[in-house]
Every structure is written in structure tokens, then in C-alpha cells.
Amino acid sequence: MSPDPAIRDALAAELLAALRDGSPGSCASLRGSLARGTADAYSDIDVAWTVAGAEFGASLARVPALLTGVRPLLSVRADPEFQGSPVRRLLFVCFAGLPLFWRLDLDVRAARAPDGDDSGARGGAAAGGAGWSLAASALANGVAAVKAVLREQPGTARGLLERGFARIAVPAAVTGEWRTDIHRLAAALREPDQREQAERVRSLADTHLAAR
Numbered sequence: 001m002s003p004d005p006a007i008r009d010a011l012a013a014e015l016l017a018a019l020r021d022g023s024p025g026s027c028a029s030l031r032g033s034l035a036r037g038t039a040d041a042y043s044d045i046d047v048a049w050t051v052a053g054a055e056f057g058a059s060l061a062r063v064p065a066l067l068t069g070v071r072p073l074l075s076v077r078a079d080p081e082f083q084g085s086p087v088r089r090l091l092f093v094c095f096a097g098l099p100l101f102w103r104l105d106l107d108v109r110a111a112r113a114p115d116g117d118d119s120g121a122r123g124g125a126a127a128g129g130a131g132w133s134l135a136a137s138a139l140a141n142g143v144a145a146v147k148a149v150l151r152e153q154p155g156t157a158r159g160l161l162e163r164g165f166a167r168i169a170v171p172a173a174v175t176g177e178w179r180t181d182i183h184r185l186a187a188a189l190r191e192p193d194q195r196e197q198a199e200r201v202r203s204l205a206d207t208h209l210a211a212r
Helices: 005-022 034-035 053-068 132-150 154-167 178-187 191-211
Strands: 027-031 043-053 073-078 088-095 104-111
Touching: 005 027, 005 043, 005 053, 027 034, 034 043, 043 053, 053 073, 053 088, 053 104, 132 154, 132 178, 132 191, 154 178, 178 191
Parallel strands: 043 104
Antiparallel strands: 027 043, 073 088, 088 104
């Protein structure tokens, strides 16, 4: 059974409201397929959140609390590409009790002050920025591969799984037996902190790919 997109859409609306209310003068808006009106049941939630430059660090620090006020969190990860930036973070958020398909990709940016002074945006730890887990990234590839199979995109699924195995430095040939391939990816992880997420990804594959 496909996830109910009405639940996902309602969640997206609550997230936008929480973010707007959580930082004075901020603007939160949908991006990607939800903004274009082309989303399917498996589409994730892409949000752009622009905050005042002077509020950047404080707004980042409030992200976990703001999101937990909408839905309990499983994880918040920060893209390492932007962890050193004084004006931008890209956060990947998974919520408890919801399909893994519905990850929140939250792009947080500081608005440039009219006088060009961005000093208030400097500093402030990235929410979820304690470290970048290659195992977590590999599992995210596994979730995306399930989506691709359900969308009848086998080439995309194969590429995602190949990159997932490469992330954790495990040489493996993707067979196209999708459920088995994803189980092998999850079993190959060596990070104890990712064991529960690996089990969730295996369960996702069992639920949606058993007949494929």
C-alpha cells in the first residue's frame, strides 16, 4: 500500500508554520516536487527557510526543538559541504512513525542585511552537525532506491545502490534483485549507531519490494 500523500502534505504545512513562527522575520517555503505540484506518494519534503542574518546561529540551534514540536525526530544530519558556511546549512531530517520516504530536506540560509553586514550570521553550530555518517548516507541511498523501483526507474535504483555500497567501501555487484540488494547493503554497515535505521530500511524493502 502506498503512503497517503495527504498526511505528508499536512505535515509539510505544519513544518512551514513552525519554522516561520520560530524565527522573527523568517520565510519558509516548499521547493521541489511539492512546490511544482508533481509529487507522488513517495516524494520527500523540500523546504527553503530564509532567516535574518543576525538570527542565523540562533535559528539553527532551535531547529531540533521546532521540528520536534511538529513530530518526534529520528535523526537530523547536516550536509558537510555547508557545515563551515556562516550563511547556509542543508539539513536532512527523518521523523519517527512516518514512512522513510518522507525525509525533510531543509535548506537554511541567512538573508543578507541591507548594509551587507552578515556578522550576526557567523558562529552557531549546525543542527545535527556533529559528524557525517557514511553509513547513514548509504542507508539513505537504499531508501531512494526503493523509491526508484516503485517509480519504475531501475537504472536509477541501480546507480543509487552502487553509490551506497561505494560510500561504505564495500565491493558489491548490484543484481537487480532489489529486496536482496538492499538487505545486503544494510547488512554491510559497520556503524553500531545505524543498526536501528538499517533495520527500518530492511523493513521498508520487505514491505514494498517483496513482489519485485
